[in-house]
Amino acid sequence: MIDDTICTSCNKIPELQGRIEAEGVRQSCSVCRQDQQKAIALEHLLEQIDKGFTNVYGHVDSNAFTEEEEGDDLEEALDSLTGWDSAVTKLIAETLCESEPGYNPSKDGEPFYSEAQNYVKLPDEYDSGNDELGASWDKFKLGIKHEARFFPESSINELREIFGNLENAHGSIRDVIIRSIGPGTDISAVFRAREIDINNKKSVIKLLKNPADKFGAPPPRRARANRLNPTGIRAFYGSLDPMTCLAELRLPIGSSAIVVSFNITRKLRLLDVAHLPTTVKRLSPFHPNYVRSHQFLSFIRQFSFEISSPILPKDTHLDYIATQAVAEYLAHHHSPAFDGILYNSSQEGDGINIVLFQHACAVESSGELKGSNYKFYDETDFDDDDRGGYHIGYMLSYKPGSDQEVYETDEDLKFLTDAPDSGKSPQNQALQYIEGSATVYNVERVVYSANSLPIKVVPIKNGA
Numbered sequence: 001m002i003d004d005t006i007c008t009s010c011n012k013i014p015e016l017q018g019r020i021e022a023e024g025v026r027q028s029c030s031v032c033r034q035d036q037q038k039a040i041a042l043e044h045l046l047e048q049i050d051k052g053f054t055n056v057y058g059h060v061d062s063n064a065f066t067e068e069e070e071g072d073d074l075e076e077a078l079d080s081l082t083g084w085d086s087a088v089t090k091l092i093a094e095t096l097c098e099s100e101p102g103y104n105p106s107k108d109g110e111p112f113y114s115e116a117q118n119y120v121k122l123p124d125e126y127d128s129g130n131d132e133l134g135a136s137w138d139k140f141k142l143g144i145k146h147e148a149r150f151f152p153e154s155s156i157n158e159l160r161e162i163f164g165n166l167e168n169a170h171g172s173i174r175d176v177i178i179r180s181i182g183p184g185t186d187i188s189a190v191f192r193a194r195e196i197d198i199n200n201k202k203s204v205i206k207l208l209k210n211p212a213d214k215f216g217a218p219p220p221r222r223a224r225a226n227r228l229n230p231t232g233i234r235a236f237y238g239s240l241d242p243m244t245c246l247a248e249l250r251l252p253i254g255s256s257a258i259v260v261s262f263n264i265t266r267k268l269r270l271l272d273v274a275h276l277p278t279t280v281k282r283l284s285p286f287h288p289n290y291v292r293s294h295q296f297l298s299f300i301r302q303f304s305f306e307i308s309s310p311i312l313p314k315d316t317h318l319d320y321i322a323t324q325a326v327a328e329y330l331a332h333h334h335s336p337a338f339d340g341i342l343y344n345s346s347q348e349g350d351g352i353n354i355v356l357f358q359h360a361c362a363v364e365s366s367g368e369l370k371g372s373n374y375k376f377y378d379e380t381d382f383d384d385d386d387r388g389g390y391h392i393g394y395m396l397s398y399k400p401g402s403d404q405e406v407y408e409t410d411e412d413l414k415f416l417t418d419a420p421d422s423g424k425s426p427q428n429q430a431l432q433y434i435e436g437s438a439t440v441y442n443v444e445r446v447v448y449s450a451n452s453l454p455i456k457v458v459p460i461k462n463g464a
Ligand SMILES: [Zn+2]
Pocket: 006, 007, 008, 009, 010, 029, 030, 031, 032, 033, 034
């Protein structure tokens, strides 16, 4: 009954507890019959209970294919949602049926709360229950591709609307998505690979004489458009382990690459969309931020999927514009700003990639190896070390200016050749080459993973 009471010990939902503490008085509880605790009349809790319940449960769809009895009755559903004692569940179910709060009127015209109804969990609310932000994201993508480029105000506002939910999201979500990396954290180094021609010793030597420079982010005039940076704006793309680096290069069998690693020299603030599915704790459906937090999570999953999707040859630059704009928004318009993004590798199962934005992508210069007469040779056959390896030998006489490198310049990047290399200024530095980390990887085998689905040939009836 609506004027029945419940006390603080009989209620098990933390989100309702505050209300009983604040508004209840010491009186007899209809459930446990004690009067030593604060208790409140059920009518004051019904709205919150109704919201929480309808966040998760709906009627069994009467148009469903099966005729079988599906779902749970009200008491069973309440029980699995709340963990209340059965006496409480029974009382609340009765009260809901009796008073039909109807804050979320049912679509099928039946009373929402009824002993005759069965209830099923709504489709995973991460994925499809709340697509309000998904719609904003779709609108944003269309707008920036085909309406106005260079960050129109409306696009910034749409991203603000979407990412504004991040700073306000529930702590359990925020703590997973906003990730601090660098010294003293569990991510203190990153890896980067470059394909090499192991037989072209000159080119290998050129890379290894100055790995801090050659494996860092390309200078602005050579920065090609990618998922998270437009042409001419540099960014560092790496991975958290060497195998993921290799996989991202998508090298054929028989080819080789050098992988190096960099220490992260200062604390960086990253958007982490790589750890969403397993580590996010579900919010209680009774929490006031439930809907907004889960909408945001739903959006961030979509975004995570989009930036992790493999880049296919048919993709055009247009396909990157939305994600590039998000990167720019996160780096320059969001407050507090982000330094980069962690995201899943599409190439390597559990692999995680990292992009560092322009203001955190530069590698401290460690200077070019001086000397001359370099030789790159394989020591596998006669080294004392069991593993063998490659050596670089060189003479310590140095002729200044003899090794000036000339960048080959792509036609469409010519307009950028005069750009000052501001990306290298000290405040943009966040990486330091780890001496001796360069390692040659020769690709011996590539593992494919695919799912297989059968094809059934079935006739389709008219109107089916
Ligand atoms: Zn009680």
